[in-house]
Amino acid sequence: MKRNSEHFFSRSRRSEEFELVLLPSEETERRLGRVRAAMASHGISAGLVSGNVSKFYLTGRVFVGWILITSDTVTYYVRRPVELRGENVVYVRKPEEIDFSCVGDGVLGLELDTAIYSVVERLGKAAGVTSPGNLSVALRDARSVKTAMEIELIAQSGRMQENVYRHIPGLYRPGMSDLEFQIEIEHLSRLSGCLGQFRIAGDSMELFMGNVIAGDNADNPTPYDFAMGGAGADPSLPVGADGTIITDGMTVMVDVNGNYTGYMTDMTRVYKAGEISALAEKAHHCSMEILRALEKMGVPGTKASEMYEEAERIVKSHDLHAYFMGHRQHAGFIGHGVGIEINEAPVIAPRSRDVLAEGNVIAIEPKFVVPGTGAVGVENTYVVTASGLKCLTNMPEEIIELH
Amino acid sequence: MKRNSEHFFSRSRRSEEFELVLLPSEETERRLGRVRAAMASHGISAGLVSGNVSKFYLTGRVFVGWILITSDTVTYYVRRPVELRGENVVYVRKPEEIDFSCVGDGVLGLELDTAIYSVVERLGKAAGVTSPGNLSVALRDARSVKTAMEIELIAQSGRMQENVYRHIPGLYRPGMSDLEFQIEIEHLSRLSGCLGQFRIAGDSMELFMGNVIAGDNADNPTPYDFAMGGAGADPSLPVGADGTIITDGMTVMVDVNGNYTGYMTDMTRVYKAGEISALAEKAHHCSMEILRALEKMGVPGTKASEMYEEAERIVKSHDLHAYFMGHRQHAGFIGHGVGIEINEAPVIAPRSRDVLAEGNVIAIEPKFVVPGTGAVGVENTYVVTASGLKCLTNMPEEIIELH
Numbered sequence: 170m171k172r173n174s175e176h177f178f179s180r181s182r183r184s185e186e187f188e189l190v191l192l193p194s195e196e197t198e199r200r201l202g203r204v205r206a207a208m209a210s211h212g213i214s215a216g217l218v219s220g221n222v223s224k225f226y227l228t229g230r231v232f233v234g235w236i237l238i239t240s241d242t243v244t245y246y247v248r249r250p251v252e253l254r255g256e257n258v259v260y261v262r263k264p265e266e267i268d269f270s271c272v273g274d275g276v277l278g279l280e281l282d283t284a285i286y287s288v289v290e291r292l293g294k295a296a297g298v299t300s301p302g303n304l305s306v307a308l309r310d311a312r313s314v315k316t317a318m319e320i321e322l323i324a325q326s327g328r329m330q331e332n333v334y335r336h337i338p339g340l341y342r343p344g345m346s347d348l349e350f351q352i353e354i355e356h357l358s359r360l361s362g363c364l365g366q367f368r369i370a371g372d373s374m375e376l377f378m379g380n381v382i383a384g385d386n387a388d389n390p391t392p393y394d395f396a397m398g399g400a401g402a403d404p405s406l407p408v409g410a411d412g413t414i415i416t417d418g419m420t421v422m423v424d425v426n427g428n429y430t431g432y433m434t435d436m437t438r439v440y441k442a443g444e445i446s447a448l449a450e451k452a453h454h455c456s457m458e459i460l461r462a463l464e465k466m467g468v469p470g471t472k473a474s475e476m477y478e479e480a481e482r483i484v485k486s487h488d489l490h491a492y493f494m495g496h497r498q499h500a501g502f503i504g505h506g507v508g509i510e511i512n513e514a515p516v517i518a519p520r521s522r523d524v525l526a527e528g529n530v531i532a533i534e535p536k537f538v539v540p541g542t543g544a545v546g547v548e549n550t551y552v553v554t555a556s557g558l559k560c561l562t563n564m565p566e567e568i569i570e571l572h
Numbered sequence: 573m574k575r576n577s578e579h580f581f582s583r584s585r586r587s588e589e590f591e592l593v594l595l596p597s598e599e600t601e602r603r604l605g606r607v608r609a610a611m612a613s614h615g616i617s618a619g620l621v622s623g624n625v626s627k628f629y630l631t632g633r634v635f636v637g638w639i640l641i642t643s644d645t646v647t648y649y650v651r652r653p654v655e656l657r658g659e660n661v662v663y664v665r666k667p668e669e670i671d672f673s674c675v676g677d678g679v680l681g682l683e684l685d686t687a688i689y690s691v692v693e694r695l696g697k698a699a700g701v702t703s704p705g706n707l708s709v710a711l712r713d714a715r716s717v718k719t720a721m722e723i724e725l726i727a728q729s730g731r732m733q734e735n736v737y738r739h740i741p742g743l744y745r746p747g748m749s750d751l752e753f754q755i756e757i758e759h760l761s762r763l764s765g766c767l768g769q770f771r772i773a774g775d776s777m778e779l780f781m782g783n784v785i786a787g788d789n790a791d792n793p794t795p796y797d798f799a800m801g802g803a804g805a806d807p808s809l810p811v812g813a814d815g816t817i818i819t820d821g822m823t824v825m826v827d828v829n830g831n832y833t834g835y836m837t838d839m840t841r842v843y844k845a846g847e848i849s850a851l852a853e854k855a856h857h858c859s860m861e862i863l864r865a866l867e868k869m870g871v872p873g874t875k876a877s878e879m880y881e882e883a884e885r886i887v888k889s890h891d892l893h894a895y896f897m898g899h900r901q902h903a904g905f906i907g908h909g910v911g912i913e914i915n916e917a918p919v920i921a922p923r924s925r926d927v928l929a930e931g932n933v934i935a936i937e938p939k940f941v942v943p944g945t946g947a948v949g950v951e952n953t954y955v956v957t958a959s960g961l962k963c964l965t966n967m968p969e970e971i972i973e974l975h
Contacts, residue, residue: 191807221778230807233776233795250793250801250810251901279689285775286684286692287706303690352762359755365780366809372688372775373636375624377768390653392636398653404594404633405834405912406769407653431808498654509808 189245189253191229196318200227203314205240207307214275215239216304217267217292220283222368222509223308225431235264235292239271269296278304283370313506313514314528319432320552323508323530327434327550327561330427333361334438334564337423341571343442347410347421348402351381354425364428368510379425380409387422387544390498394512396534397422397544398498417443420543420568422536427550427562435507435532436562437548442571448492449545450568452537455487456546457566459503459535467531467551467558473521477503480535481519492537504533507550529553530561592648592656594632599721603630606717608643610710617678618642619707620670620695623686625771625912626711628834638667638695642674672699681707686773716909716917717931722835723955726911726933730837730953730964733830736764737841737967740826744974746845750813750824751805754784757828767831771913779914782828783812790825790947793901799937800825800947801901820846823946823971825939830953830965838910838935839965840951845974848945851895853971855940858890859949860969862906862938870934870954870961876924880906883938884922895940907936910953932956933964 190197204227208216218224218236225231234247245258246267261267269277277298279289282305293301315323333354340353355378359365367376374393382399391398391408400411415421420439427434439453459480466476480503484493494500504517507530515523517533525531531553536546547566551558593600607630611619621627621639628634637650648661649670664670672680680701682692685708696704718726736757743756758781762768770779777796785802794801794811803814818824823844830837842856862883869879883906887896897903907920910933918926920936928934934956939949950969954961 221776225808231778231795231810233797249795249797249901252793281689281693283775284689286682286687286689287708288775289689290684305690349763352759355762356755356759359758360752364806364809366778372686372691373624375634375769390655392634392652394636394652403767403834405628406767407634431806498652 187252187254189228189230189232189247189255189258196316197227199316200311201238201243203311204238204308207311208238208278208304209240210310211278211302211307212276213278213302213304213307215272216278216307217296218280218304218308219288219292220280222283222370223280223312225509226312234261235267237267237269237271242271264292264295267295272296276302278302278307280305280308282306309514312508314526315508315530315552316528319508320528320530322430322432323434323550323552324561326427326429326432327436327563329362329429330434330436331562331564333358333363334423334436337440338569338571341440343572345415347381347383347386347413347415350415350421351410351425354381354423358425362429363426364431365426366428367426368428370510370512374512375406376408377406381421381423381425382409382544383413383415383421384419384543385540386411386413387538388497388540394500396494396500396502396536397424397538398495415442418445418542420445420449420545421571422544424548432508433511434550434562435511435534435548436550437534437536437546438564438566439545439547439568440571441568445568446539446542449539449542451487452489452492452539453545453547453568455484455489456535456537459483460533460547460549463533464551464558464560467525467553469525469527469553469555471525473515473517473523473525474519476517477519477521489537492539494536496538496540503535504531506530507532525553527553527555590655590657592631592633592635592650592658592661599719600630602719603714604641604646606714607641607711610714611641611681611707612643614681614705614710615679616681616705616707616710618675619681619710620699621683621707621711622691622695623683625773626683626715628912629715637664638670640670640672640674645674667695667698670698675699679705681705681710683708683711685709712917715911717929718911718933718955719931722911723931723933725833725835726837726953726955727964729830729832729835730839730966732765732832733837733839734965734967736761736766737826737839740843741972741974744843746975748818750784750786750789750816750818753818753824754813754828757784757826761828765832766829767834768829769831770829771831773913773915777915778809779811780809784824784826784828785812785947786816786818786824787822787946788943789814789816790941791900791943797903799897799903799905799939800827800941801898818845818974821848821945823848823852823948824974825947827951835911836914837953837965838914838937838951839953840937840939840949841967841969842948842950842971843974844971848971849942852942852945852948854890855892855895855942856948856950856971858887858892859938859940862886863936863950863952866936867954867961867963870928870956872928872930872956872958874928876918876920876926876928877922879920880922880924892940895942897939899941899943906938907934909933910935928956930956930958
């Protein structure tokens with residue numbers, strides 16, 4: 170927390186606090202350039218950014234309003250907060266005050282995969298457009314390749330998350346439930362600077378601060394599209410810890426919020442109270458073997474689907490297929506892009522058409538659910554480099570003893 | 573936490589765990605009846621529910637899938653999780669497998685104010701519908717009047733939240749920052765059974781576990797549409813605590829997550845370290861005066877806009893208008909419905925057309941920001957009864973000493 174407070178104070182005491190764009194100007198140009206290139210490749214001549222995530226990407230802050238981008242202009246239309254300033258900052262009360270004349274006869278892109286239906290309808294009407302282009306696809310493409318500054322922010326989250334995970338065994342007390350253990354991990358995370366907010370693209374997935382899953386609760390299916398399940402503490406949020414008391418022979422999988430900088434890492438380690446089954450140990454080592462193989466394989470140009478197939482080949486060679494990515498219910502992917510949101514591009518799944526590019530940041534999480542023991546497997550966040558995947562969540566991967 | 577765990581275990585050990593609908597059948601019929609009546613009054617003959625919040629409302633659980641409702645049928649189309657069962661439960665892999673024949677020539681309503689644009693487009697295409705009705709409006713109406721069971725769940729959250737707030741002074745240590753104080757309040761809330769998840773309707777507001785705002789940070793404008801601001805700890809989440817060290821003469825406003833049952837209460841109390849300005853004390857008492865007036869006024873049939881006007885009249889009579897609902901930036905409302913989400917109907921605002929109905933649950937939060945001191949004011953959650961507002965967050969309202 171100190172770290173964030175200091176960061177904040179050092180920022181807030183300067184007059185730049187009131188500048189709408191908090192990014193260095195070269196960084197702003199770099200990101201705008203990525204968005205413009207992606208817009209062009211999707212046939213969009215102007216884009217109206219409306220979502221918090223992409224506004225944060227393009228400015229370094231969240232505000233209520235819109236960013237109108239063409240190939241050579243950018244205008245920041247702001248509703249709230251008051252008092253922001255900067256080049257091309259225009260205060261408006263409603264989207265009908267936006268000047269769309271720069272769009273001309275071109276295709277206006279709106280965030281069709283991000284924004285609410287009636288919001289898109291209203292923006293389209295304000296712009297006089299009936300068939301908007303899908304700006305979400307362009308933004309998703311642009312954001313999937315991180316800049317050096319973004320990679321450093323993700324790496325910083327990784328270092329802070331590692332530090333929390335190293336101290337997890339000290340939080341354990343025999344007789345604890347998974348929920349009590351999770352709450353202590355959340356508390357330590359927050360004291361260590363975790364911002365709490367867990368951003369997920371789409372409108373169907375929900376998660377509070379992450380998942381701590383003990384024993385057979387790992388085999389309870391969740392509705393959400395996460396790699397692992399868990400019944401949750403209440404049917405209004407059916408995922409993760411369910412009050413299971415942690416006992417000998419059980420694994421505890423910890424996969425909690427890595428958002429320390431507005432950019433997050435995704436990291437899973439497994440803890441155990443007492444000895445666990447040989448099958449679970451074997452599956453955990455299989456997960457590590459998969460990571461080693463994919464770390465080498467993951468160079469720019471590699472097909473995401475081939476990475477999935479390689480993982481599956483290794484799983485089958487160990488005869489562990491029945492437990493891979495779940496047991497009663499199986500997840501359909503082993504990895505996903507990470508950044509401002511937990512589920513960015515590319516996706517490492519059998520039918521994915523994504524191809525790795527230098528600067529992608531991906532979490533890979535080959536996991537298993539072994540009935541009678543619980544969930545095992547490792548998750549790391551990596552940046553794609555010319556020589557393969559570089560790990561941003563560096564911590565020993567073996568199952569860690571709780572007592 | 574114990575409370576939730578026990579609740580969970582007592583549920584999960586029974587075979588009903590696998591029933592899709594977890595509500596008692598009379599309760600299901602009551603809620604379906606409310607939705608059908610609201611659909612009819614909005615000219616919608618069939619509704620396809622797609623959002624987690626309304627699925628939870630109608631079944632008592634979150635699942636991935638859709639609920640198709642007509643005047644005399646209801647079908648639960650489920651994608652995930654596996655293994656659910658019950659009358660009219662149909663497993664599908666995609667929305668194109670939904671049988672829309674029951675819609676006939678009628679108007680199909682979709683969640684236009686809730687669902688993402690491309691999701692609505694896909695559902696509309698699957699149903700062969702080009703101009704769907706707005707089911708969101710009907711669902712918002714239906715959900716704004718709570719059933720007795722819902723009111724009891726909200727009241728239960730209120731009792732648990734009160735209990736946490738009573739223990740807040742014991743969490744304070746001199747020299748703490750607002751962030752450290754907030755983290756201890758979050759921790760106690762979670763240990764006391766708070767589910768963490770803070771559901772907000774719409775796609776522009778974000779909040780983690782609530783707001784703890786000390787001193788002049790209350791006057792930092794936030795982009796989000798909350799009653800109070802705060803700069804936040806990071807520009808990616810610009811609201812609330814910003815690392816301000818709590819010192820004498822400062823108020824600390826605590827407005828944290830009251831979701832203990834899937835239904836939430838919203839409650840604010842103010843704490844102080846040492847004596848504060850007479851102006852701030854005066855404004856706090858003005859807030860209490862407003863609540864007393866609105867508690868009597870808030871009977872079924874009262875216009876929300878008139879409640880706002882009455883609050884404003886009291887504020888002006890004390891010459892406190894410059895500080896009301898903010899100082900550098902003012903919020904445009906003093907109250908809002910609460911339930912599964914923090915921003916339900918009705919809205920207590922000057923231009924609101926809402927009229928109170930028996931069974932509405934509303935949070936009222938007349939607040940002030942006094943420069944040099946901080947935020948003051950009280951927020952309670954009330955249920956609307958024939959004799960006025962009944963408080964569900966019962967705890968002394970005076971400013972509470974931290975040491």
